[in-house]
Amino acid sequence: MTAKDEIQNLARLLRESDHTLALTGAGISTASGIPDFRSRGSGRWEKVDPAQVCSVQAFRRDPAAFWNYNLEWWLACLRAEPNPAHHVLARLQQEGLLLGVITQNIDGLHVRAGSRTWEVHGHLRTCRCLGCGRQHPFDFVSEQFQAGKNPPRCPCGDLLRPDVVLFGDMLGEDFQAATQVLAGCQLLVVVGSSLQVYPVAALPRFARQLVIVNRDPTPWDDKAVLVLRDDIVRVFEELAATLGLS
Ligand SMILES: NC(=O)c1ccc[n+]([C@@H]2O[C@H](COP(=O)([O-])OP(=O)(O)OC[C@H]3O[C@@H](n4cnc5c(N)ncnc54)[C@H](O)[C@@H]3O)[C@@H](O)[C@H]2O)c1
Ligand SMILES: [Zn+2]
Known part of the structure; x- marks a missing residue:
């Protein structure tokens, strides 16, 4: 054919x-x-295992390292056009x-x-607080990160996580x-x-x-x-x- x-x-x-x-x-x-995860030559998977860095466990172990690794490609997703x-x-x-x-x-x-x-x-439009559960626009996280506040926090003081499904999430x-x-x-x-x-x-x-x-x-x-x-x-x-x- x-x-x-x-x-x-x-x-x-x-x-x-x-x-x-x-x-x-x-x-x-x-x-x-x-970039995708598994294309030969350019996939992110070839450089690092997403199950390690994009997981609930990684977030709990070291939230600042989690944001350090992930935020750059998430911001690239937000800058992209259909x-x-x-x-x-x-x-x-x-x-x-x-x-x-x-x-x-x-x-x-x-x-x-x-x-x-x-x-x-999930998606990158919002993030949510692990303490009070409040949702914030994703910019709320990136602005803190860019101002050197890592890990980003809710006004209530607790940690913020992205509204994406991480490895280990339901x-x-x-x-x-x-x-x-x-x-x-x-x-x-x-x-x-x-x-x-x-x-x-x-x-x-x-x-x-x-x-x-x-x-x-x-x-x-x-x-x-x-x-x-x-x-x-x-x-x-x-x-x-x-x-x-x-
Ligand atoms: N854009 C994003 O939101 C994004 C990017 C990377 C990873 N992820 C996440 O990572 C996981 C990856 O799994 P997956 O199955 O979606 O992706 P994957 O990386 O496992 O597979 C992508 C597939 O797309 C094919 N491909 C890439 N570019 C192509 C093109 N131009 N034409 C034809 N085929 C092409 C590759 O051959 C590959 O098999 C998903 O759960 C997703 O949530 C999302
Ligand atoms: Zn809160």
């Missing part, structure tokens, strides 16, 4: 399904300048071809592109909501995920048909009706052209 046939096949599957969702991972945001793949997914929803996006990303780019989004690993209500919206899913389009982080990696089992758009192989490839090992932005720009979306 040529690349063009594959895109036409994807367009047909989208038109035929009336319960379609996308499941996205870090790979959809690499074109926005945010790329054409985020925009095409939002457009597919407007056209009634997609119900929304379940994402593992914390960069908020699907929300900013206008998609209905279930952010199963998944939040968006994950529950995502499993509900996946019930009856006819088509799930996985975009830019190595499908190695559980329990999200188990979500494809809810879908009757699976399409995978990812440069590297995933453990679900043999179950998929279509696998596009191509650049994500290229795939979605060509898909938009094939569907006549401008």
Whole structure:
């Protein structure tokens, strides 16, 4: 099958399904300048194990070191802009071809592109106090950090943590909501995920048909009706052209 046939096949599957969702991972945001964890050569995983530095345990052991390590890439996420793949997914929803996006990303780019989004690993819009539970805008943390106050604290004096799901955390209500919206899913389009982080990696089992758009192989490839090992932005720009979306 040529690349063009594959895109036409994807367009047909989208038109035929009336319960379609996308499941996205870090790979959809690499074109926005945010490195993923597992791409060969550039993934963050190759430098450091996120389960060590991005975990509840790391936060408890040394909150200042936790913020020191993580804040830089989180601020890069906040500076990034949605790329054409985020925009095409939002457009597919407007056209009634997609119900929304379940994402593992914390960069908020699907929300900013206008998609209905279930952010199963949380987001960087807010942080919360471990003592009084109050939520603050994320800027409240970064401003303290930049003024040399590390670890950042709530006015009540207690420590602040990000509203992202850390290794060792339970998944939040968006994950529950995502499993509900996946019930009856006819088509799930996985975009830019190595499908190695559980329990999200188990979500494809809810879908009757699976399409995978990812440069590297995933453990679900043999179950998929279509696998596009191509650049994500290229795939979605060509898909938009094939569907006549401008
Ligand atoms: N942008 C973010 O918010 C961000 C960034 C890094 C990590 N994370 C977190 O880390 C975890 C990582 O797991 P994951 O499965 O999402 O990502 P991952 O890093 O495990 O896998 C990303 C996949 O995307 C593919 N990819 C990267 N750029 C691509 C491109 N331009 N075209 C085609 N394929 C491309 C790679 O081949 C890789 O298999 C997630 O839980 C996520 O919360 C989030
Ligand atoms: Zn507080």
